[in-house]
Amino acid sequence: MRQVHDLSPRLMIKALTAAGCDFDARVAEQYQAGALVSELMRKHGLSHGRVRKALEAHGLDIPSGNYLRKVTDAEFMAAFSTGKNDVQIAREMNIDRGTVRKRRKTLMAGG
Secondary structure: OOOOOOOOHHHHHHHHHHOOOOHHHHHHHHHHOOOOHHHHHHHHOOOHHHHHHHHHOOOOOOOOHHHHHHOOHHHHHHHHHOOOOHHHHHHHHOOOHHHHHHHHHHHHOOO
């Protein structure tokens, strides 16, 4: 999604905060409603660290990258066999769709 304003994300957050909007709370609400971290990053033009900071400010913790390794190859293969696309699988497993895409490529290639 393209940004339709001329403000950098940092200046936009400052402007919203000055106007009384709790930007971090909005990000936390969207995350709790099911938005992936990568979606929040794209939507708001934020870095991974800035999204993490917003979530931690509201008592939420996102799994570290090591969390992604906890999904076994068997779980991925079972998910792939259902015919679901990478986005659907990512949402169900609560991981980034890029990770699903990479694992699909690796596992379907045989290694």
